[in-house]
Amino acid sequence: MKDLEIWTLVAVFQEMLGWAVWPIAAFCVLAPLGLAIVLLHDRGIVAGRMLRAELLGLLGGVVAVTAMFAVTSSSPADLGGPIDWLLAIVIFAAGGIGTAIGGYVAMGLLAAPRAPAPAHIDVGRAGRAALGQGEATLP
Amino acid sequence: MFQPRAALSRRRLLAAAAALGLAPAPPALGEAPLRTRARIVIIGAGAAGLAAASRLAQRLDGAEITLIDRRREHLYQPGLTLVAAGLKDAGYVTSATRDHVASRVMLIEQAAAEIDPVGRSVTTEAGGRVSYDYLVVATGLQLDYAAIEGMDVARIGRDGLGSVYAGAEQAAATWRAMSDFADRGGTALFLRPATEMKCAGAPLKYAFLTDDVLRRRGTRGRAELVYNAHNRALFSVPIVAEKLRMLYADRGIRVNHDHVLRAIDPGRRIATFRTPQGDQELGYDFINVVPPMRAPAVVRNSPLAWRSGPFAADGWAEVDRFTLRHARFPEVFCVGDVAGVPKGKTAASVKWQVPVAVDHLVATIQGRESPARYNGYTSCPMITRIGRAMLVEFDYDDNLVPSFPGVIAPLEELWITWIIKEIGLKPTYLAMLRGRA
Numbered sequence: 001m002k003d004l005e006i007w008t009l010v011a012v013f014q015e016m017l018g019w020a021v022w023p024i025a026a027f028c029v030l031a032p033l034g035l036a037i038v039l040l041h042d043r044g045i046v047a048g049r050m051l052r053a054e055l056l057g058l059l060g061g062v063v064a065v066t067a068m069f070a071v072t073s074s075s076p077a078d079l080g081g082p083i084d085w086l087l088a089i090v091i092f093a094a095g096g097i098g099t100a101i102g103g104y105v106a107m108g109l110l111a112a113p114r115a116p117a118p119a120h121i122d123v124g125r126a127g128r129a130a131l132g133q134g135e136a137t138l139p
Numbered sequence: 140m141f142q143p144r145a146a147l148s149r150r151r152l153l154a155a156a157a158a159l160g161l162a163p164a165p166p167a168l169g170e171a172p173l174r175t176r177a178r179i180v181i182i183g184a185g186a187a188g189l190a191a192a193s194r195l196a197q198r199l200d201g202a203e204i205t206l207i208d209r210r211r212e213h214l215y216q217p218g219l220t221l222v223a224a225g226l227k228d229a230g231y232v233t234s235a236t237r238d239h240v241a242s243r244v245m246l247i248e249q250a251a252a253e254i255d256p257v258g259r260s261v262t263t264e265a266g267g268r269v270s271y272d273y274l275v276v277a278t279g280l281q282l283d284y285a286a287i288e289g290m291d292v293a294r295i296g297r298d299g300l301g302s303v304y305a306g307a308e309q310a311a312a313t314w315r316a317m318s319d320f321a322d323r324g325g326t327a328l329f330l331r332p333a334t335e336m337k338c339a340g341a342p343l344k345y346a347f348l349t350d351d352v353l354r355r356r357g358t359r360g361r362a363e364l365v366y367n368a369h370n371r372a373l374f375s376v377p378i379v380a381e382k383l384r385m386l387y388a389d390r391g392i393r394v395n396h397d398h399v400l401r402a403i404d405p406g407r408r409i410a411t412f413r414t415p416q417g418d419q420e421l422g423y424d425f426i427n428v429v430p431p432m433r434a435p436a437v438v439r440n441s442p443l444a445w446r447s448g449p450f451a452a453d454g455w456a457e458v459d460r461f462t463l464r465h466a467r468f469p470e471v472f473c474v475g476d477v478a479g480v481p482k483g484k485t486a487a488s489v490k491w492q493v494p495v496a497v498d499h500l501v502a503t504i505q506g507r508e509s510p511a512r513y514n515g516y517t518s519c520p521m522i523t524r525i526g527r528a529m530l531v532e533f534d535y536d537d538n539l540v541p542s543f544p545g546v547i548a549p550l551e552e553l554w555i556t557w558i559i560k561e562i563g564l565k566p567t568y569l570a571m572l573r574g575r576a
Contacts, residue, residue, distance in 0.1 A: 011575035015566035072561040073226050074554060078526030083546060084554040 031101045038108030049107050057100025064095020172200035175504050180261050180271035182251045182437070184208035186216070186486050186572065187475025188277035189239045190493045193574030195275075196241040198501050204243065205269055207261060209250040211236055217486050217564055219303050220341055222310040224348045224525065225318060226561075229307040239572045251278070254441040256468040273470050273500050276456055278438055280337060280476040280484070283431045288402035288411075290428060298405045299325075299425040303345055304337075317425055321352045324361025325424025328410055329392075332431040333369040333399045334453055337476050337484040340519035340531070342366075342429050343373065343383060349425070350390045351524040364391070365421070367398035367412060375482070376537045379521075382550045386523060403428065432484075434477050443471065445479050455479030460535065461512045463496040470503070472496040480515065481535055486564075487518035490571050516540060520560040528556040 014021050039045065068091050069075055079085055179195055181188045184206050192206050218232040240246050249263040260270045282304055284290045295302050296312025299320060303310050320327060329346040331339065346366050353359040366373070366387065373387070373394065374380040387394055401418065402411040403426070410426055412419050432453070438444060439454025443465060446457070456473035457466045460480040465471035474492045476484045483492065495511040502509035515535025522528045530547050532540050541549045547556060570576035 008570070008576050011570040011573070012563075012566050015569040016562065068558070072526075072558055074526035074557060074561075078524075078554045078557065080527055080553045081548065081551050083548075087555050087558070 027098070027102070031098065031105060034105035034109065035101050038105055042108065046108070049104060049111075052107065053100045053104035056103040057096040060099020060103075061092040061096030063099075065092050170198070172198055173501060173505060174200045175202050177272045177504055178203045178270060179205070179273045179275065179500070180269055181206045181275040181277060182208070182254070182261060183277035183279055183475070183477075184210065184213065184236045184240070184246065185277060185279045185475060186568070187279075187489045187493055188275070189213070189236075189241075189572045190489060190574060191275045191277060191474060191497060192244045193239075193241040193572060194493060194497045195500070196243045197574050198497065199504075203245075204241075205245045205247060205271075206240060207247045207249060207251050207263060207269065208236065209248060209264070211248060213239055214307060215565060215568060216337070217568065219307070219310045220344055220348070220522065221561075222307060223301070223303040223313040223317070223345065224352070224522075225314045226525065229311040232307045232310070239569075241574065251437050254437060254443060256442055256465070256471055259470070271470075273503070274468075274472070275496065275500070276438060276443065276471060276473040276477055277475045278435045278477045280432045281435045283334075283433055284428075286431045287400055287428065289405065290403050290430070291405060294405050295428075299408055299423060300403075300405050300428065301425060302428040302430070303341060304429060313427065317349055317352065317427075320362075320425035321349070321356050321358060323424070324353070324358045326363045326365065326422060327425040327427075328365050328367060328421060328423045329427050330367040330398065330400050330410075330412075331369055331429050334431040334433060335450070335455065335484065336429065336432045338519065339375065339484075340521050342427060344522040345427050346392055347386075347390065347521075347523045348525065349427075350392060355525075359391075363393065365393045365395060367395045367400070367421075369397070369399050371396050376531070376533045376539070378537075378539065379531050379533070379550070382529070383521075386552075400428065432476075434479075438473075438477055443468065443473065450479035460515065461495075462499050462509075463492055463513060464499055472500055482515045482517050482533070483513075485517045485519065486568055486571070487532075488516065490567075490576070491516045493571075514540075520556055520564070522557070522560065523552045526557055527552040527554060528560050529553070530556040530559065 017024060065088055079088060177199070179202055181192050181204065188206060188208065192204060195202065195204055213234045213236045215232040218227060221227040222229055222232055237246065247263060249265050251261050252264045253262040259272070260268050262268050284292050292305055292309070294300050295305060295309045296315050299316055301313030301316045303313050327349055329342055331342045346364055350359065350364055353362050372380040373383040397415050398412040400410055401413045408423050410421050410423055412421060433439060434444060434454035434456065438456055443456045444454040445451040456477050456479050458464060458473045458478050458480065459466060463472050463474050463478060465473060474496050475489050478492065482488070492513050495513040498511040499509045516532065518532045520528045521531050529550055529552055531549055532542060534540050539549050541547065547553065567576050
């Protein structure tokens with residue numbers, strides 16, 4: 001019965017989202033995949049890019065919740081019980097995480113043709129002295 | 140009521156489906172179609188008829204399935220309230236019937252004029268005779284506006300006259316009348332008929348919605364809202380009736396009990412109600428007329444109708460309430476509004492009834508017994524204002540049967556329930572028509 005249930009849900013979402021269901025499904029699969037590729041390529045998280053992606057994610061969360069209110073002719077004043085607040089948080093989180101991942105991957109892919117962004121680590125005066133150079137850039 | 144653990148977990152999975160109270164149907168997908176040359180006729184291409192056609196087409200290979208209905212336009216009736224609240228336009232509830240007809244199903248675009256369950260045939264309005272081995276009666280019901288003296292459907296939308304049920308355009312016209320009223324204030328009357336009716340929550344919702352629109356426009360203080368119940372209760376399920384009594388008191392909606400609309404004078408804006416004390420005239424500035432409802436003549440005047448008991452007067456089909464199989468003609472099943480069962484004139488009921496009836500029909504072809512039973516489940520997303528609703532689900536025994544016990548409280552006004560109604564219900568309904576939900 002599990003298979004049946006999943007296909008029932010798929011059927012409902014197909015009716016709900018129309019043609020958009022497949023791009024959304026593709027995004028849900030490709031975004032984590034893209035994130036994995038970018039992380040592997042960069043051999044870690046690029047801090048500045050992550051910060052920008054998180055800020056974008058905040059915006060995405062707000063847009064998701066606002067869109068839900070707009071589409072359903074409702075407003076924050078309609079939130080009643082705890083389940084409503086939970087739902088709003090889930091919508092915010094889904095929009096936020098999706099946007100953050102999408103943003104991070106997009107920025108990573110745009111940066112990919114160039115050499116991987118090097119990590120700039122200040123080894124300090126003592127380190128520079130030890131290395132016998134003025135500036136140090138460690139890959 | 141006891142419910143198997145598996146059923147509960149399935150319900151939790153089906154979040155969107157919960158809008159219609161969609162518990163999983165008897166197996167259809169993943170099961171090899173049954174080869175048969177059975178001739179199956181379905182009368183009515185509404186929610187029940189289309190869903191039955193889709194499921195039968197999925198489960199049978201080689202069967203001759205014929206759908207008979209004159210209406211070329213399909214009406215998504217659960218959306219009428221939203222149209223009448225100005226939240227959706229009339230196009231939201233209309234679509235082409237043909238778009239929902241499963242392949243391998245033949246559609247005859249004529250009305251059924253006569254059913255002969257003894258000779259096992261249906262005669263169409265053009266005189267054509269269609270024989271069957273199995274018959275599914277899904278004619279829906281008849282809105283009997285003519286039973287209200289002075290009622291003129293053509294005037295809906297004018298002179299403060301509204302009627303949400305009459306159709307898409309009439310629902311939109313009702314919104315215009317309600318909106319005009321909300322600008323000015325005055326007295327608004329709400330009511331329900333004394334007959335069985337589809338979606339008994341709809342008239343109650345509309346009173347809530349009118350109250351909300353008045354408040355949003357700042358004219359609530361200039362308006363009086365009166366709900367006229369046909370008996371002593373606001374709702375057939377006692378615990379829901381009590382909750383509604385409290386909510387109406389909170390909103391300042393006055394309730395008259397034992398008031399049944401008998402006549403209306405749209406020109407003078409006077410409605411006459413039959414009461415235990417005799418006729419009572421009530422003036423109004425806006426009224427939402429809900430007409431008496433009865434089985435269509437093709438069923439009412441056929442041997443399929445109840446001959447005695449509470450469902451006889453209006454000609455509802457005499458079926459076993461748990462299997463939807465006709466009591467005297469075992470090859471006939473009646474689903475949807477026309478079924479003479481205590482509850483179940485909603486799309487949610489259709490969702491539960493159709494798989495049960497189809498399973499019994501298929502089992503009969505196979506020569507086996509079906510264990511499927513319909514427990515009277517129905518669902519009513521009771522809108523209490525724009526943005527909030529209560530997910531009221533119950534069965535034949537007036538038990539509350541929440542799809543999400545402990546998560547979505549059935550008697551609590553919630554945004555999540557409104558979300559389900561606004562964006563979850565129609566996709567689930569459409570998936571149901573295709574036999575996929």
